[in-house]
Amino acid sequence: MQIKQFSGATIDEVLTKVREELGDEAVILQTKRVVTGGIGGFFGREGVEVTAAEGMPAGEGERANLEAAASVAVAPPTIDTTDASAGDDEAEAFVPTPFGRHLDTRLEAAIEAEATLPPAPGGAPAASPAAAYARAGAPFAPGDRERTEAIIEAARAAVRDAHDAAVEPAPAAVLPPAEMDALEMPPAAPVADPRPAARRAGRTGGGTLDGVRGELVRAGVDPRYLDPFLDGFVRSVLPFVGPGDGIRDAMRDHLSARLPVVRDWKARPAGHTVALVGQSGVGKTSAAANLAGGYRAAGLTVALIAAGDGPHDALEAHARRLDVQLFRAPDAATLARLRATLVDRDLVVVDTAGRSHQQLAGIEGLAALLGPAKIEEIHLVLPLATPLADLGDVQRRFRLVGVNRLAITKIDETRHLGNLVNVPLRMGKPLAYLSDGTSVPGSLAPADARRVAEMILP
Known part of the structure; x- marks a missing residue:
């Protein structure tokens, strides 16, 4: 017998x-409605799937076909979730999931609630979209707005109910008054705070932490x-921090x-090279001359290179x-x-012409100039x-050159010294030299963390 x-x-x-x-002698073995396409079975194309076989006696095939057609016409819609790769004899009717069962319950509840509502003006029943969908018995036409609203309304209600059930707290057990009195404990005696009173108030001899923070913010x-x-x-x-110490x-x-x-600051090997880069007017040449002059005054051999x-x-005059x-x-x-x-030489110092961080071509030219020399330190x-707002752009551009140190100049030109902290943290590079003027030699010195801290927080 052939089954198809x-x-x-x-x-x-x-x-x-x-x-x-x-x-005409074919017999209908199984009929079901299916929805193909869409999202999760919704908004897809509806159709009918029939499994039939040949070989029925004359007259019985027609009756079986009519019964199958009637069953499909009145059956509620289902979604086919069977594996398409399974054989014909393994196809099963759709088994409702927990959410599907909950959705059916919501639709039935909508019908019951609608039955208790007073009739709308004009004698027409005030049916909700969900009730209309459930009572119809057969699906609406594909794309029908009323069917879509019914599905969405029922799904939202199901989700709300599931959420409420998940977050609803369990009722608290209430003990009789006598048992409550028996469980009540006397108030504990206060325990003395072992910290000094100044510490409990957030103070020591050196002021408050908020005060120190404000001082640092005012410093920049x-x-x-x-x-x-x-x-x-x-x-x-x-x-x-002890009671006699200062914050x-x-x-x-x-x-x-x-x-x-x-x-x-261990001794540098012979031939160690330091290059200074930056924008015009920032004190590169003075810093290079100061560095070379300090080594020369110490009796070391130094060479200056004017690059570019x-x-x-x-630089020639220096x-x-x-x-x-x-x-x-x-x-x-x-x-x-x-x-x-x-x-x-004990030290080789390379001075470069100023490059604006806003001119990418100039920065790339500087990188091409210094790259082949394999310089150990580029400051x-x-x-x-x-300005702090410029540091990000400066960092991104001069990173192309291979910067690995920072030299801060013109410290004497501002009373806001906070950039001594801001700049190395923002640039991600350590401070190497600080310069508080333009005098050569004498205005450049190695960066000392203790000196910086005392300058910012005297």
Whole structure:
């Protein structure tokens, strides 16, 4: 006996296919409504699926077909979730999921509630979309707005009920008054706080933590970088501050211990090279001359290199006055050769022309100039009063050059010293040198964390 499965939009269309292939003696073994496409079975195309077989006696096939058509016409819609890869004999009718059962319950409740409502004006029943959908018995036409509203309304109600059931607290057990009195404990005696009164009030001899924070903010330390410092201070240092100690002193120690500065000042090997880069007018040439002059005054061998095109008159004047040998390197190849030639010097200092961080081509040219020389230290020179808003752009552009140190100049030109903390934290590079003027030599010194902390929090 041949068994086949047929599908179509309507039962008439499917029965026509059955008769054409299996003849009038075919018997309908199974009928069901299916929804294909859509999302989760909703808003898809509805149709009918029929499993039929040939070989029924004459007359019984027609009766079976009519019964199957009637069953499909009045049956509620179902969604086919069977595995399409399964065999024909494994196809099962749709089994409602817990949510499907809950949805059916909501629709039945809507019908019952509607039956108790007074009739609407004009004698028409005030039916909700959900009740109309359930009472109809057969699905609405695909795309029918009323069917869509009914599904959405019922689904929302099901979700609300499930949520309410999940969050509804269990009723609290109430004990009789006598048992409550028996369980009541007498109030505990107050325990003396072992901390000194000044500590309990958040104070020591050095003021309050809020006062110290305000002082640092007024000095120009940005709260974005200050507050993490304070949080670490409160968690790791404040619990051990004694009653006679000062919070300002403890905070100064904490700041100096954690400020990113170059702390390893071991002797540099011969031929060690330092390059200074930055924008025009930030004090690069003065810093380069100061660095070379300090080494020369200490009796060490030093060389200055003026890298890149353009005049270097100021550097030439400093070199003559300091008795430091000066070389010119107009291009990358010359700089690399000089770098290899001067390996016997205690220090080689490379000064570069100013480059604006807003001119990408200039920054790329500077990177191409310094790259082949493989310079150990490349210092970005910044004046102390550099706006914080510009630091991000400066960092991104000069990172192309390979900056790994910071030199802060013109400290004497502002009373707001907070950038001594803001700049290294924002740039992610340690402070190497600080300069408080333009005098050569004498205005440049290695960055000292303790000195910085005392400058910001005197």
